[in-house]
Amino acid sequence: MSATLSEATPVSFVRHPIRLTLNGQLRELQVLPWTTLLDLLREQLDLVGTKKGCDHGQCGACTVLRDGKRINACLTLAVMCDGAQLTTVEGLADGDRLHPMQQAFIKHDAFQCGYCTPGQLCSAVALAHEGRAQTREQISELMSGNLCRCGAYNNIRDAIEEALPLCRQPEQGGDQ
Incomplete structure (x- = not known):
């Protein structure tokens, strides 16, 4: 008896739906459970202002705002941001007017x-x-x-x- 794709697919490869507000825009995304917020921002959403420095939460290069509080995006799983309001450096300015x-x-x-x-x-x-x-x-x-x-x-x-x-x-x- 052969297994169907869904039976053979490890649970960890299932993408999880998340909804978040990113720089004022509602986004609905599908993410793998191990995807960090930093990787989501840089690799999937092409918001490369947030930098990957040490990837261990020690340098702060990846700092973004979640619900107005600073967090290290390299230590935060994207699924942890479901329902959150996120602001990256790209979202600080108001159009052409700098923060x-x-x-x-x-x-x-x-x-x-x-x-x-x-x-x-x-x-x-x-x-x-x-x-x-x-x-x-x-x-x-x-x-x-x-x-x-x-x-x-x-x-x-x-x-x-x-x-x-x-x-x-x-x-x-x-x-x-």
Whole structure:
């Protein structure tokens, strides 16, 4: 007795449907269970702004925003993002109008080779929304998951420090 294709196909090769909002656009996708968000973005959706650095979650080059919070796309399975709202560096600008953090990075020359810049930008935008960084030291500490091989840290800090007030989201509700 021979097995049918569905009986012979290992469960791990079954593609899983996911729905997510990516840079403001609803996407319905089929992904293999082991596909990382980073590989989905770069290889299947051709959003190559998010970089593959260490592939171990140590450098932050792959940082994107999931529901407004920063995550390492290399450590996140795509199936974990079902129902999520994702923002990559490509989604920060509003058409031709750059995000205030992008403008500040340009103004302060907060990049040299630029490889880490997309992850730095996404992380800095999330940092601004978190509202926890008030000083240069806090910016340094809270951005420590994003490494820059060129050593442009002073310029990155300058850019973030300038853009923080422009990027903060107003408090939702709160005690009166």
